[in-house]
Amino acid sequence: MEEVKALIDGHQRFYKQYFEKQQDLYSNLFKEGQSPKFLxxxxxxxRVHPAQIMDTKxxxxxxxxxxxxxxxxxxxxxxxxGTSAAIEFAVKHLKVKHIIVFGHSQCGGIRTLMEGDHLSNEYSFVDPWMGIVKNARASALKKYxxxxxxxxxxxxxxxSIEISLTNLITFPWIKEKCDSGNLTIHGWxxxxxxxxxxGKQGDQFIPVKELIIE
Ligand SMILES: [Zn+2]
Structure with a gap:
C-alpha cells in the first residue's frame, strides 16, 4: 500500500504549501462559490492536467x-x-466565457480508435465512445x-479536436452564445x-503564445 501512502503524504504537502498559504482564496471560494471563466x-x-499545464488557481x-x-x-x-451534462452546467449555470477542447499527444483513446476493430466486448464502452470521432480516423487513414x-x-x-469543436455548436444554447459574442470556443x-x-488557428496548430487573441 506504499502507493496509497504517497497520496496521503501528498495531501499533507498540499495542505502546507498551498491550502494554508491561500486560505483567503479558499475561504472566498467557499463563501462566494465558484465562477470560472473557462470550461x-x-x-x-x-500526464495531462490542465490546471498544472496552464498554472491556474x-x-x-x-x-x-x-x-x-x-x-x-x-x-x-x-x-x-455525463459530458453533455457538465457542458450544460458550465455554460448555462456558471456562464463560462470560453470553452477549450484540450487534446494531447500519445492519446490512448485515439490510439485505440486508430487500431480499428477490437475483439468483441474487449472495449464495450471505449469503442462506441470513440465512434464520436470515427471521421477523424477515416481522414487520418486517407491523408496519412x-x-x-x-x-x-x-x-x-x-x-478529433476539430470534430469536438463542431459538435459543441450542435447544442443550440452554445451556438446562440457564440453568435452573440458571449462565448468563444478554442482547440488546444x-x-x-x-x-x-x-492552439488551433485556422487549419493550423501554432504555439499558444503566438495566437491572435482579440
Ligand atoms: Zn488522451
Missing amino acids: VISCCDS PGDIFVIRNVANLVPINEADGKSH QDKAFDEQCAYCEKA YFDIETGDLL
Whole structure:
C-alpha cells in the first residue's frame, strides 16, 4: 500500500504549501462559490492536467475529463450523458466565457480508435465512445496512408479536436452564445514530449503564445 501512502503524504504537502498559504482564496471560494471563466474539456490521461499545464488557481477553470477529450453531438434523448451534462452546467449555470477542447499527444483513446476493430466486448464502452470521432480516423487513414502509425495517430488527435469543436455548436444554447459574442470556443493541444501547448488557428496548430487573441 506504499502507493496509497504517497497520496496521503501528498495531501499533507498540499495542505502546507498551498491550502494554508491561500486560505483567503479558499475561504472566498467557499463563501462566494465558484465562477470560472473557462470550461476545459480534457482527456483522463494521467500526464495531462490542465490546471498544472496552464498554472491556474483553484476556481479558475471548470474541467471535464473523459477518454480522448471528446464532445458528443447534442443528443437530448432523455438518457444519461455525463459530458453533455457538465457542458450544460458550465455554460448555462456558471456562464463560462470560453470553452477549450484540450487534446494531447500519445492519446490512448485515439490510439485505440486508430487500431480499428477490437475483439468483441474487449472495449464495450471505449469503442462506441470513440465512434464520436470515427471521421477523424477515416481522414487520418486517407491523408496519412503512407505515414507511420504514430503519425496517423497524431493527425487523428488534432482532427478529433476539430470534430469536438463542431459538435459543441450542435447544442443550440452554445451556438446562440457564440453568435452573440458571449462565448468563444478554442482547440488546444498539449505535447507531452516537448511540453509545448499549441492552439488551433485556422487549419493550423501554432504555439499558444503566438495566437491572435482579440
Ligand atoms: Zn488522451
